[in-house]
Amino acid sequence: MDKPKKSARRKTSGVTIDEVAALAGVSPMTVSRVMNQGKVRELTRERVMRAVRELGYTPNLAASSLAAAQHTRIALIYTNPSGAYLRELLVGLLRVASSSAIQLVVDYWDELDAEAERNAARALGGRVDGVILPPPLCESQAAVAELVKAGIPVVAIASGHLSDDISCVRIDDFHAGKEMAEYLIRQGHSRIGFIRGRKDLSASARRYDGFVTALHEAGLEVESGLVQQGDYTYRSGLTAAEKLLSLRKPPTAIFASNDDMGAAAISVAHRRGLDVPRDLSVVGFDDSSAATTVWPELTTIHQPIASMANAAIDILLRSIRRRTDSAPVLMDHVLPHRLVVRDSVAAPSKRR
Structure with missing residues (x-):
């Protein structure tokens, strides 16, 4: 049985900004500027992001993000048919929220039609500072349009493409x-x-x-x-x-x-x-x-569901800090996946 090539990545929690800087051949300060959307040369930005992807690095919330997190209410809205997927996402969000003083609001939208989703999003807009939309709500045009209209930063998790209106955290x-x-x-x-x-x-x-x-x-x-x-x-x-x-x-x-x-x-x-x-x-x-x-x-x-949750909150906190800016900065954050080989595959049986 073929074994997938071992990735050069280490577990996200073990990768530091210094390691990313060393691989990219830049200073840790430059890596920080890239991750915070600061001004750097485009070639430098590409080199840093290549190192980020190779190492599977997800930045810890910076001190400024932690300050922004105080009294910040972030909503997770779900109607996911996969209980296993939702459970891992929720655990990841709770872990980040508990360490950063975020108030996590969980809202269940049970098979709402488009008009009901608009009404629910309108009601939620006045109560929270940011919203996370896992599948299938990550591509609800009605909900997204209403939240964007209210000026609420939104991050979609596991959407297959970058939206023109909200940020996205996904794999390829x-x-x-x-x-x-x-x-x-x-x-x-x-x-x-x-x-x-x-x-x-x-x-x-x-x-x-x-x-x-x-x-x-x-x-x-x-x-x-x-x-x-x-x-x-x-x-x-x-x-x-x-x-x-x-x-x-x-x-x-x-x-x-x-x-x-x-x-x-x-x-x-x-x-x-x-x-x-x-x-x-x-x-x-x-x-x-x-x-x-x-x-x-x-x-x-x-699919690194817990890391996706961490990245989604990080993006939201950055967006919340920038809400006074005229134009929001949207991010398409692609995390690495990997093939996990277990015991459910073998060569076709000749008897068949």
Whole structure:
């Protein structure tokens, strides 16, 4: 079994600004200016950001940010169908909030329509200083428009692209999806089923685009029957996996767009008497707790959810300090992902 190349990154908490400065060949003060959107030469900025990405560095909240955090109310608005994803995001936010005197407001919007989202955003605007929108609300045009209109800084988490109105913290979903598909192809799989995420999220489309690109580059066709729609819930994964495994010629591997649906695919395989991974390989996406509470544990893409929460709060505090400026500074903060190999993938069984 192929092993992914070890990354040069260390854990975010272990990387210091001095290490970033050394790798970039600049002073720590220059790194600080880049991270705070200060004036530096463009070539220097690119060199520093290249070092930041390579080391996986996420800056600790500066002293000025800590001062700004006093009595700052930041809202997390959610209606996420994946409990495992939401739990890790919330833990990350609580950890940062508790160490920086931020008041975290958690608001649940239960399947609101566009008008209800506008009303809820309007009511929230007068109570908080900043808002974090995880998927699927990260791409709610109604909520974003109302919050921006009220002058509230907003950060979207895990959106597939940078908005013109709000900042974003994300991974490169296209390359993550492509990397996972390439891994399955290297194991010998040529008939790979794919369970898509929600239709209304650009990150879902980017993961699928990466999957398709990998297949095309390997000279493989994308059969329509091997692609099933899901919505990131466990139940949708059950339905999609049943359809895939009921085909006259079923896939030898299933790539689910998140771990919940991947866990569901393993459940369906077991129910049908299939051994995972001997008879069917299954992979997920996110590296949430759902990936390690199934047997066998899921090979998946690690999305640094806690680090994304930390970066989102950092961006919000910087934006709150700059609210008197005429033009807000929007950031597209892309964190590194990695392929996590566990026991759910093997070469296709010759018996099949």
